[in-house]
Ligand code: 6CS
């Protein structure tokens with residue numbers, strides 16, 4: 001299959017035009033977005049939706065986060081990525097595989113309807129992760145396009161995927177919120193360099209390869225500006241797979257913890273990596289025949305109660 005988004009092929013960096021629509025169907029009155037939100041999505045490549053989840057639901061998601069981040073077996077697995085400088089937990093990949101609460105969240109209509117509408121297809125989870133970004137020491141994520149990595153290293157053919165980041169803590173101007181470049185989703189930056197074997201063992205701590213050279217970051221930021229995706233806990237940031245984004249380190253005392261779900265069209269499932277010696281592990285990129293997600297409105301309180309460790313029996 002012709003690689004329409006060549007990157008990391010030894011050649012110089014280049015700006016290529018996006019070939020896919022930003023939204024895969026026109027707006028209609030029964031869309032899960034207002035016309036204004038739809039137009040903003042197409043123009044900018046991202047959308048902040050406030051107050052999607054209640055304070056009670058966020059508290060339940062946080063309780064589950066505490067359970068997972070305290071699970072020593074899980075922390076010893078490769079899905080747990082630590083900060084290079086402090087060893088603190090930086091990201092936990094595939095949290096939905098280790099949590100019935102987060103697995104249910106992937107089927108919550110408030111997320112699933114948006115993904116299915118904008119991608120105009122059945123969808124599955126390509127990747128999920130919690131980025132913890134702890135207070136005082138949480139490191140940042142340099143400017144990048146997720147699609148560049150998912151295309152080069154996972155074999156994602158086309159731009160028909162989006163991320164939904166659910167804020168589990170307030171995302172303020174001070175604790176390293178996501179920064180996005182409006183309109184950058186319409187340009188694919190073909191990056192220089194060659195993907196080494198097992199690149200993810202380094203890139204998930206601090207990505208250097210597959211990031212656009214400075215002049216391209218400057219050009220896209222000059223054209224579109226930079227927007228901080230701030231919002232209260234319970235808000236979400238929807239962003240296109242190719243929008244240029246990053247986040248600064250967090251030196252505030254407050255953590256900036258978000259859970260990200262990447263919804264991919266079932267027609268866009270992974271092929272062989274376009275620019276890497278071998279596919280990345282399943283916890284980074286779901287492979288094989290995709291199974292379309294079915295909507296469900298779960299009882300998060302019951303799921304959290306069932307998942308939480310039983311209190312030590314008295315006198316045990
Ligand atoms: O390599 C990846 O798939 C991950 N890297 C970044 C910086 N964002 C997307 C994704 O979690």
Ligand code: FE
Nearest residue numbers: 144145146245
């Ligand atoms: Fe990213």
